[in-house]
Amino acid sequence: MAQVIAQRMTADVDSEVIVFLIGMRINSFWKIHKWLPMALAMPRMLRELQADPASGFLSGESWRGNPTIMVQYWRSFDDLERFAKDASRAHRPAWAAFNRATAGNGDVGIWHETYRVRPGDLETIYNNMPPFGLGRATRQVPAQGHRETARDRMSITAPPIVEKMPENPMFDPDVPPAGG
Numbered sequence: 001m002a003q004v005i006a007q008r009m010t011a012d013v014d015s016e017v018i019v020f021l022i023g024m025r026i027n028s029f030w031k032i033h034k035w036l037p038m039a040l041a042m043p044r045m046l047r048e049l050q051a052d053p054a055s056g057f058l059s060g061e062s063w064r065g066n067p068t069i070m071v072q073y074w075r076s077f078d079d080l081e082r083f084a085k086d087a088s089r090a091h092r093p094a095w096a097a098f099n100r101a102t103a104g105n106g107d108v109g110i111w112h113e114t115y116r117v118r119p120g121d122l123e124t125i126y127n128n129m130p131p132f133g134l135g136r137a138t139r140q141v142p143a144q145g146h147r148e149t150a151r152d153r154m155s156i157t158a159p160p161i162v163e164k165m166p167e168n169p170m171f172d173p174d175v176p177p178a179g180g
Helices: 032-050 077-085 091-102 133-137 150-154
Strands: 005-011 017-026 057-063 069-074 108-117 126-129 140-142
Touching: 005 133, 017 032, 017 077, 017 133, 032 057, 032 091, 032 108, 057 133, 069 077, 069 133, 077 091, 077 108, 091 108
Parallel strands: none
Antiparallel strands: 005 126, 005 140, 017 069, 017 108, 057 069
8 A cells, every 4th residue: 555645745747747537337237248348458458558658658546436437647648649549559459349349339338538737727735645646647745835725736827817798789888778
């Protein structure tokens, strides 16, 4: 088990990171032959990625349930896409097998979401935790000084956004309504 860091820590992100959420949902539990190959494919892919630091895969965390969820951290979108499309890597054959086995039948669902995270556009805190999440994928530093508060960690320097009513050619606030 990883060592707990007994203080407030935050992720120190100095370059763009891709946050990739992926998971699967079993819609027909009794059709084990449909969902078991998918469930077994992810661990193979992760072993392949962890064995190859040049892949761009930084780290990941996963949770079981239905749906499953895994959060992955990547060095760049190009690295993620290269892995996904490379026929010599574990993902592409698993993707093709999923499409052949389940396309349009609704037995197993897969999903993913991809986010580009840039320095100054994120905020993390880890208190009495082992290295975890984005902090494990990048680097953790004490949440002190200019990293003390959530607002400081977000590095908000832009002026606040002021919402403006959309222009409507049918309504001019300087002209009184007809008949009144």
